[in-house]
Amino acid sequence: MKHEAPSLPNGAFLRQRGRACFHRLVSTMPVLVQVRSGTKVVVVRDTSLRLLAGEFGLLPDHRPMTMENIPKSPQNYEARVLPIPRSLFEETYLRVGCITPPRTAVPMKARDLPVEAVALFDFCSSPERLATLPAAVASVRLMELITWFALGGAILGERGDLLLQDRLRQMIEKDPAYDWTSGHAARSFHMSEATLRRKLAAENTSFTETLSDTRMTRALALLHTTTLPVAHVALAVGYDSPSQFAVRFKERFGVNPRDVRGDPDIIERIGTEVARIGRDEISVEQ
Incomplete structure (x- = not known):
């Protein structure tokens, strides 16, 4: 094969x-x-x-x-x-x-x-x-x-056909910080924006809802598994404003981004220091 x-x-x-x-x-x-x-x-x-x-x-x-x-x-x-x-x-x-x-x-x-x-x-x-x-x-x-x-008994079951929202989620997940629009999605799936909206509505969702949910899910993973400062996590998923990101995150998950991590103050300081060192190295190289 x-x-x-x-x-x-x-x-x-x-x-x-x-x-x-x-x-x-x-x-x-x-x-x-x-x-x-x-x-x-x-x-x-x-x-x-x-x-x-x-x-x-x-x-x-x-x-x-x-x-x-x-x-x-x-x-x-x-x-x-x-x-x-x-x-x-x-x-x-x-x-x-x-x-x-x-x-x-x-x-x-x-x-x-x-x-x-x-x-x-x-x-x-x-x-x-x-x-x-x-x-x-x-x-x-x-x-x-x-x-x-x-x-050991853990076998992955059959998935079946992907929904349109699943395909959209896969596309957004490749670059969640990109300025995605319904026009981008419609062209990628070779359909009009009206058709995209109609098909997503039939799946009880929308482009905006799927975009936001994909970004928030990615943000949760970054908070769980990295020491990136919250402001950097916000940028990584397409939010220029950390405060707006925090509001959306709490609306989605019911907790503040900083409250997800173990020892959040220590991790935040470590992440900020790593980010600062990275910027300094780039400045030296330039």
């Missing part, structure tokens, strides 16, 4: 200070996750998954999820996350042969992973380590990890 090689995933370490529940989160790629501290609860429709510290799970793509991260005092909630392109799951299942994907994609727990699989997850979820491998070798490692998860 000849296909286009998927880009390598970018694993990350996720931190959250207080207990928070995030509704209608949508990932454009399936995600492997290990809870390191605290508890994660994920609900997709009538299916609920509860992961305790040390446990592994598989979260589906393009399914609205309610996700609650619960710290165990006095520690932060912490987890390792590894998004992997769906095409690698599908190729893995096809090659292994004995794995039958469920008809519906729901969150699943991977049980009784051996030490080899745990070590492989640690390796693959560290971007600086996975990047040392040739792309073809890295893909094989990821397929091995997918196989271990499947043997």
Whole structure:
């Protein structure tokens, strides 16, 4: 089978200070996750998954999820996350042969992973380590990890046809800071703006709503996994005004951006210092 090689995933370490529940989160790629501290609860429709510290799970793509991260005092909630392109799951299942994907994609727990699989997850979820491998070798490692998860009971279900809003989300996610308009989207999907509006309305959404939600979801990921100052996170998702960004973020998730992180004041200072050093280096080079 000849296909286009998927880009390598970018694993990350996720931190959250207080207990928070995030509704209608949508990932454009399936995600492997290990809870390191605290508890994660994920609900997709009538299916609920509860992961305790040390446990592994598989979260589906393009399914609205309610996700609650619960710290165990006095520690932060912490987890390792590894998004992997769906095409690698599908190729893995096809090659292994004995794995039958469920008809519906729901969150699943991977049980009784051996030490080899745990070590492989640690390796693959560290971007600086996975990047040392040739792309073809890295893909094989990821397929091995997918196989271990499947043997542990975590198999990615079928996705079905993407909705227009899913395709729009994928497009925006490639560059959330871009000044996207409905005209851009309509031309990309080879339809008129009126048709775009009508089809999105049939899916109970709109261009503006999908754009905002995609940006806020990306902002939440950046707050969870980086030390970027909040002002820089705002810029990264298309907001010139940090205050306007904070208002939109709280409207979407019910918490302030600075309250998401563990030790937010310390992280904010570290992020600001890193950003300042970066600007100084650029000035020197110029």
